[in-house]
Ligand code: PEP
């Protein structure tokens with residue numbers, strides 16, 4: 001019978017809050033709803049800047065039901081399907097057939113839009129109760145993500161077979177999380193080659209190997225991109241983990257939140273280096289992670305030259321609206337100015353006011 005307010009933006013839950021807090025949240029909720037109602041009718045329009053530069057805006061999803069939001073909120077593609085959610089919701093590993101059914105539904109319901117399925121990304125902050133995982137002092141630096149997949153090869157192979165078979169139903173790309181070494185990509189490619197052959201024998205393989213990408217989430221990986229990119233078709237930058245590992249701030253610890261910011265100059269430089277390397281090797285790059293849905297950060301990414309962003313679907317209508325009212329040229333000038341600045345707060349304030357000025361003029 002307790003009354004709760006769950007603020008998903010800040011990660012705070014209020015238990016039996018005072019009337020003032022309730023009223024404040026009612027107002028926020030109403031304003032947000034009004035803004036959504038105003039922008040939703042335009043969600044399907046392209047994200048094109050004043051000069052006509054087009055950005056592709058993808059959706060990050062975790063559940064089958066999120067696909068409704070993909071079309072209603074104007075996503076151009078599914079930039080990140082977090083495949084661990086069905087694993088987290090069960091008491092044992094889902095079978096190959098169960099996974100195949102799920103991935104098939106996702107690809108079909110995406111109605112021809114490209115879908116990037118990320119392989120299992122558990123460990124760290126995502127606890128899988130039936131996984132026999134060690135007690136770790138530093139789980140974020142421990143046995144997580146692709147490391148688990150490569151150690152539990154049969155589980156990984158089952159997932160890959162389910163994904164590959166489902167690939168016949170739509171436009172599929174496969175993404176591998178938290179890659180930190182070239183041998184990992186080589187090992188994954190070998191496993192995929194073997195599983196393609198197994199499926200071919202059974203007449204179940206897709207016509208060709210889907211595009212393969214890595215998630216760039218560790219700054220060290222940026223330094224070996226020249227070794228990795230020749231083996232890949234695309235890259236997706238996960239800003240949530242990239243910020244955590246660049247700034248040594250636990251992404252789930254509110255105590256160190258003041259030290260964490262996507263606007264930190266180190267994060268911006270790492271993004272710039274990543275984009276530069278990917279352009280050199282002609283490998284397309286997407287930025288996913290929650291920061292892509294922050295208008296001032298999306299504006300920064302535009303100015304840096306990124307043209308593929310993937311975000312929470314509910315952020316898409318307002319981000320598209322922002323881009324439609326922005327000048328790419330102005331964004332480039334603002335990014336030049338930002339590179340001379342020292343502090344995350346200074347950078348954020350500068351970008352927010354520049355964005356506001358442009359929106360006010362229009
Ligand atoms: C990220 O790290 O930015 C990301 C998109 O992956 P996740 O949030 O699932 O770790």
Ligand code: MG
Nearest residue numbers: 217238240241
């Ligand atoms: Mg991540």
